[in-house]
Amino acid sequence: xxxxxxxPTTMTASPGEKVTLTCxxxxxxxxxxxxxxxxxxxPKLLIYFTSSLASGVPDRFSGSGSGTSYxxxxxxxxxxxxxxxxxxxxxxxxxxxxxxxxxxxx
Amino acid sequence: EVQLQExxxxxxxxxxSLSLTCSVTGYSITSNFWGWIRKFPGNTMEWIGxxxxxxxxxxxPSLKSRISITRDTSKxxxxxxxxxxxxxxxxxxxxxxxxxxxxWGQGVMVTVSS
Numbered sequence: 001x002x003x004x005x006x007x008p009t010t011m012t013a014s015p016g017e018k019v020t021l022t023c024x025x026x027x028x029x030x031x032x033x034x035x036x037x038x039x040x041x042x043p044k045l046l047i048y049f050t051s052s053l054a055s056g057v058p059d060r061f062s063g064s065g066s067g068t069s070y071x072x073x074x075x076x077x078x079x080x081x082x083x084x085x086x087x088x089x090x091x092x093x094x095x096x097x098x099x100x101x102x103x104x105x106x
Numbered sequence: 107e108v109q110l111q112e113x114x115x116x117x118x119x120x121x122x123s124l125s126l127t128c129s130v131t132g133y134s135i136t137s138n139f140w141g142w143i144r145k146f147p148g149n150t151m152e153w154i155g156x157x158x159x160x161x162x163x164x165x166x167p168s169l170k171s172r173i174s175i176t177r178d179t180s181k182x183x184x185x186x187x188x189x190x191x192x193x194x195x196x197x198x199x200x201x202x203x204x205x206x207x208x209x210w211g212q213g214v215m216v217t218v219s220s
Contacts, residue, residue, distance in 0.1 A: 042210040094166040097151035
């Protein structure tokens with residue numbers, strides 16, 4: 001199975017700050033997908049095919065990477081971005097998720 | 107608008123079977139892929155499996171001996187059955203649409219306990 005390691009596990013940011021979340025794969029994957037899960041809500045697709053923004057997602061979110069190293073960047077973080085962020089790989093089965101990064105806003 | 111909604115018992119006894127239904131509106135399940143994912147206490151997410159537009163299935167090997175995903179196209183629903191449950195199956199279960207889960211249900215919390 002491909003293991004996705006996300007870092008940091010938890011981070012705190014101030015409104016307006018730029019944050020970068022990392023997802024490292026144990027083997028190369030074709031693409032990474034990013035999800036946001038706010039407290040009490042279902043996961044929401046943010047980024048597909050590594051860098052494509054899902055419908056309705058603010059353009060302060062962006063994704064990049066290749067091979068085994070991927071990142072999600074939030075430019076000018078806002079209070080509503082407080083959530084757990086997960087990465088997902090679909091290259092091989094079983095599909096696997098990262099362990100998540102919890103983003104807290106000061 | 108695409109909507110998915112899970113339904114099923116919130117409490118299941120150990121060794122029994124868990125059965126969940128995902129009802130879909132706004133999109134036909136004879137198109138695309140339809141999956142089940144669960145989130146454990148502590149936030150770990152696990153892909154359970156999916157059923158395709160043609161009815162073929164794929165399962166997580168860690169669960170393959172215990173699970174079955176089926177569908178009823180006349181009702182636009184698909185189903186998860188998980189057999190021989192233990193406390194380790196306690197989780198919130200989600201159904202989701204597509205290869206990369208662009209729509210999700212609200213989730214159903216399932217506790218395995220006697």
